Amino acid sequence: MESSRQQKFSRLLQKELADIFQRDVPHLLPGGMISVQTVRISPDLGQARIYLSLLLAPDPAAMVALVNENKSVIRKHLGDRIRRQARIIPDLHFYLDDSAVYAAHIDALLNTLDIKPEDTDQDPKKDSSFPKDK
Numbered sequence: 001m002e003s004s005r006q007q008k009f010s011r012l013l014q015k016e017l018a019d020i021f022q023r024d025v026p027h028l029l030p031g032g033m034i035s036v037q038t039v040r041i042s043p044d045l046g047q048a049r050i051y052l053s054l055l056l057a058p059d060p061a062a063m064v065a066l067v068n069e070n071k072s073v074i075r076k077h078l079g080d081r082i083r084r085q086a087r088i089i090p091d092l093h094f095y096l097d098d099s100a101v102y103a104a105h106i107d108a109l110l111n112t113l114d115i116k117p118e119d120t121d122q123d124p125k126k127d128s129s130f131p132k133d134k
Contacts, residue, residue, distance in 0.1 A: 002040075002041070003043070005045075006041045006043065006045070009041050009045055009086070010039040010040065010041045010048075011039075012082065012085065012086075013039045013041070013048055013050070013078070013082075013090070014036050014038075014039045014050075016078055016081050016082060017036045017039070017050060017074070017078065018035070018036045019081075020074060020077045020078060020081070021034040021036070024077045025070070025073065025074060025077065028063075028066060028067055028070060029054070029057060029063055029066075031056060032054055032055060032056045032057035032058075032063065033054070033055040033056055034052055034053075034054060034055075034063075034067070035052065035053040035054075035055065036050060036051075036052060036053075037051045037052065037053045037097040037099070038050075038051040038097065039051075041090065042090075044088075045086070045088055045090060046088055046090055046091060047090055047091050047093065048090040048091070048092050048093065049093050049095060050092060050093065050094050050095065051094075051095050051096070051097035052064060052067065052094055052095070052096060052097055053097045053100065054096070060096055061096060064094055064095065064096045067094045068093075068094050071092045071093075071094065074092060075089060075091075075092050078092070
């Protein structure tokens with residue numbers, strides 16, 4: 001469980017990184033869009049795991065690898081933005097957020113289930129699952 005300090009710092013990093021991806025380094029994803037989904041920060045605020053969602057990217061895994069190759073540039077931009085709010089600029093580790101793909105997979109699995117409809121001819125007074133009136 002994250003402390004309130006970690007949560008505040010995570011929100012700050014998420015906001016600033018989203019702005020950096022949109023304004024400072026849009027050349028990293030030509031024709032695509034990066035969305036910062038989640039930021040997890042270590043208790044000492046020295047390590048940050050950033051989960052990215054990539055829209056309109058032909059190969060999301062390759063794009064995350066490209067972002068990881070350029071993380072020193074991104075960290076420099078982040079340091080310029082938060083230097084008055086943080087003593088330590090965390091080491092950044094970028095990961096692909098696949099929660100939307102996973103949710104779509106689960107939804108597809110649920111749609112394939114053959115669930116029989118409940119028998120509606122039962123009288124609720126005779127059903128043992130309803131509480132008895134006293």
